[in-house]
Amino acid sequence: xxxxxxxPKRALVFGCGLEGCCEILFGLxxxxxxxxxxxxxCLTLRSITAIGSSFTLTASLAIISEVFKKNRALAFSLTxxxxxxxxxxxxxxxxxxxxxxxxxxxxxxTGAIVLAMxxxxxxxxPKSFTGEETRPVLQxxxxxxxxxxxxxxxxxxxxxxxxxxxxxxxxxxxxxLEKTPSTLQLLKNPGVFLGVLSTCLALSLPSxxxxxxxxxxxEITKDEICVEKIGLIFLIMPATFTASSVLTGHLVxxxxxxxxxxILGQLLMGIVFLLFGPSPILYSRIPxxxxxxxxxxxxxxxxxxxxxxxILSDMHNSVKNAGMNVSSETSALLSGLFVAFISLGxxxxxxxxxxxxxxxxxxxxxxxxxxIIFGVxxxxxxxxxxxxxxxxxxxxxx
Numbered sequence: 001x002x003x004x005x006x007x008p009k010r011a012l013v014f015g016c017g018l019e020g021c022c023e024i025l026f027g028l029x030x031x032x033x034x035x036x037x038x039x040x041x042c043l044t045l046r047s048i049t050a051i052g053s054s055f056t057l058t059a060s061l062a063i064i065s066e067v068f069k070k071n072r073a074l075a076f077s078l079t080x081x082x083x084x085x086x087x088x089x090x091x092x093x094x095x096x097x098x099x100x101x102x103x104x105x106x107x108x109x110t111g112a113i114v115l116a117m118x119x120x121x122x123x124x125x126p127k128s129f130t131g132e133e134t135r136p137v138l139q140x141x142x143x144x145x146x147x148x149x150x151x152x153x154x155x156x157x158x159x160x161x162x163x164x165x166x167x168x169x170x171x172x173x174x175x176x177l178e179k180t181p182s183t184l185q186l187l188k189n190p191g192v193f194l195g196v197l198s199t200c201l202a203l204s205l206p207s208x209x210x211x212x213x214x215x216x217x218x219e220i221t222k223d224e225i226c227v228e229k230i231g232l233i234f235l236i237m238p239a240t241f242t243a244s245s246v247l248t249g250h251l252v253x254x255x256x257x258x259x260x261x262x263i264l265g266q267l268l269m270g271i272v273f274l275l276f277g278p279s280p281i282l283y284s285r286i287p288x289x290x291x292x293x294x295x296x297x298x299x300x301x302x303x304x305x306x307x308x309x310x311i312l313s314d315m316h317n318s319v320k321n322a323g324m325n326v327s328s329e330t331s332a333l334l335s336g337l338f339v340a341f342i343s344l345g346x347x348x349x350x351x352x353x354x355x356x357x358x359x360x361x362x363x364x365x366x367x368x369x370x371x372i373i374f375g376v377x378x379x380x381x382x383x384x385x386x387x388x389x390x391x392x393x394x395x396x397x398x
Contacts (some may be wrong), residue, residue: 008059008066008217008332009125015055016118023111027104054339061335065316066328072313073258077249080309084242088235179320181330186337190390191259191318194383195311196337198262200345201376202308205269205300206237207349208369209276216362220288236294240301248305251373258310258317259384265306266377272300273370277363288363312338321391 006014021046025086029045032038060079097106186192217230252258275296278286286292314332320326356365 008062008328009121011055012059012063012125013118013122015052015059016114016121017059018052019056020114020118021109022046022052023107023114025111027107027111030103034297050343054336054343057339057342058332058336061312061330061338062328065312065331065335071249071253072316073252073310074100074246074249074313074346077180077245077305077309080245081242081304084238084245087238088242091231098161128388180327181324181333183333183337185324186319186330186333189318189322189324190383190387191321192315192334192337194380195315195318195378198266198307198380199338199341200348201266201373202311203342204302204352205273205369205373207346207355209237209297209300210234211350212353212357212362212365215357217290217293219362220290220293233294236297237301239302240298241305242301244302244305245309248309252310252313258314259380261306261310262314263377263380263384265303265308266373266380269300269307270370270373270377272296272303273366273373276366279367279370280363280369283391318387321387321394323394325353 026045026049029038029042032041061076064075064079065072070384094106094110097109101109181189187196213234214230217233248261252261274282275286275292278288278292312334315338316331318327319330319334324330353365353369356368360368
């Protein structure tokens, strides 16, 4: 909401600065005198870090959406690749820094890197992302200096034509600003609403598995699996997601409608979730073992890229097809909604997953999640058919 006012560059710099400082301060948490002050200190810093992260993620996606208008899915897939690499590498280097430098070292080192990136962004990113209106004609034109007299204006026809063009340019800018939709207007758009719903669902699934999979692994192996193998199994889905993201983004930008790819991804994810347990519906035919679980995780990472990578591009298409103005301000608002529902999915997934697993067991919990995925897929399919019919009528009228 505030990024269109301050500009994505300032938001990105602010977010990096806030995150970097909080990471460094978090490394000093061991100096707290009591357990109560330690908990309060850590919770406060993590809350402030979350604010900085929201600025950083939203500004990054807004810049990507504005710069790579024709290749949004591919550009977003590249960011997801580096997110996956970070998730895979950070535990390793964090452990090494902790081993040789103690508790503060990983946080101070990470905070210093983030602050260094803030300086790089501040120095190298173009000024066009500061949010200031760039009107080269208006900035270079000083009407008071040029209007020496009323007679000279009417005698100089070229200057009179220039003034008319400047006035028309100002009116166009005002029309664009007036047509920029609000957050509520964007959510009322069926395509945007279905997009954020799909985002919440897609990001809740990995967090669902993170909170429940360890216990299921121990049940399969009868507590004989070591911590190192559990860590490797948890790397399977991020690895296949990272590897397939670029291909998915390229195919969406060049060949396929992003909405259809999302629907396909949800269909395949729902099927794979039936295999995780496996589902009691399939239990008599498919035994539960490590091979099935590993293959299911690998497929889930690929299908997750189908369901997640095209969403931001699809939301922009829905806004454009609805006749709304797709400006940098609109891209910032869409990016903010996207990031907000990513966080909501990451929050809902573990809560929902642990409660279902405790009450019904892992096999039934994954089956229920599979049915939820199929339900969202059906809603998205029906919404797509309705939206296509509405857009067709709008084109006929225009």
